[in-house]
Amino acid sequence: MKNFVLAALVFLCTFAARAEVKRDTTIIEFSDKKINKRITVISTGEKEIDLPVSMDLNEVLKELGIDTTERERALVLVGEDNGKKDTLLLISQSGQRIQIVTKQPLLNRAKDTTIVDDYQEPPILNEREPDHWNSGNGWDNQQNQKREEKPKRFFSKSDFGFYIGLNNFVNASNGNSTFPELRTWRSRYVALSFRKNATLLRGESADLALSYGPEIAWYNFMFENSKTAYYNNEQVRFDDADFSTSKSKLVMPYLNFPVLLNLGFKEDKFKFGVGGYIGYRIGGYTKTKDTNGNKEKNKSTYGFNNVPYGLTAELGRKNGLTLFFRYDLTKTFRSNQTNANDLQAFSAGLRL
Template identity: 50%
Template structure:
């Protein structure tokens, strides 16, 4: 490995190291204003020189990638700023390098670093600028808005009420959601956002056997229908507004959201299907259901892909005066597509 210039003082607070790096296959010039003392390594390559100057491993890797990314230019000028970590890389021809040095030598009263930075920016590659901005967290993890389809299972957390046992796999939860994401923190490693928006949801409570929901006077009851049924369910449509605090981890492309929701019932009906002949009946009604609902929710999954969700109602499904349906709180689990 040939060495063009081992060490030279550009100004009293500036050190220049020039060498040929076989790894990136070009001549490299490193400018540093680091005030810490350092010794040149025995093997002059970009990794070792930057390590001696005090540049951390993440920035060293970035510098090596950028230095070797342009095969047309034969020279790489690397500027290590005063904090020892902020790196700017420009690819320039040997003649341009000579002109830049003459320009900086004409006026010693002007600050060297500000002048050099202006020169480099005018010659810099736009792709490098974009990469640098992205590394500093300018890109957002969360999109401004998105549409979600929730599909899962639901049941009651306290199903001790007589006749309220549900068919686990037949009781399904479906929701259509339109969400907005407001980014609060746009960090290098983690983005934090508030996610909110309306959704229309359907709780399908599928009963076991021949149990049906009926109203006797003002009281809801769960009773045997007296005939064989292939399907019996109580459907509760809701208009909900979930609000979540979402954390997006850029490197892992993973997110987790925690929050709650409030909702208002926009209908209700009982649907049964007879075992013989497949005859269906649908009967609308409130069935003693609570109009307002609220609870907790959590979501976790990949940035782009399936997301696992959990919903748990803190409020009861039926009104407090419904003595035959006390303590029934709905929960849902499933996937957001």
């Protein structure tokens, strides 16, 4: 009889101990719309919980005694879309074990809260200890990995540029060319550029991009000493105008298509590009202005090369001024032009 009573006492004590553990376990289940997930918080400590007015994970963890740093890290980890369900374990400063179970993202659920006492703690699926975060191998490495996967882009996907510079020729004094002297600071290159930038390589310190797109360009050659251009019998010649001029220029408009390989250095915010271009002539004209202000404009082909191509280079700041240089590999005028042999145009200036 005594043995039976003793066994019964042992059984009752064991049952009471288990019941006490269960009474110390509390579940709070709610929908957190800030991170768009269904959250279950399981507390196994003896701390009594006063539900916050705002039922979200941050406020619940604050009530359970989790400090600010651990709350912020937990919110980030729980908010990640690693799966439809995941489990995270926290330990408060008092040693209280707090388990967070996340479920699939909310669809159109109404906000609701459920509290259940005497719940037996389920197994932990994907335990992450705070000590692991604080070791410098968890949280920091995770953030570094994100930066490595998607480093910041240097080049925008597209941009618009305005070119303004100076024009001149090489080989102007060679052969039989009678091309007149130019007014250097008035002979301008102007272009409007519409560009796409396709990033080929994206790194931590530099990006490599292929830049391409159409542009409309105007070569303006301003003559000295009242000279102008004439086009007769399919030959261009350069001679004195019929009147004294205050301005006389020859204009070549082209539709160009440049392609550049650009390298952008992120820390220095500096870019450098090299490439080439090909174009097509879309007009040609002379424009004169006499000393009385009267203007005259004459359109013609003037023996221009219809399809020029050449080399180009650009360097400058990421969002600042960019220097450019253009050099035509083709002759400016066709080979049958006896008064304009071997002239090759080049331009240099700024891209804004």
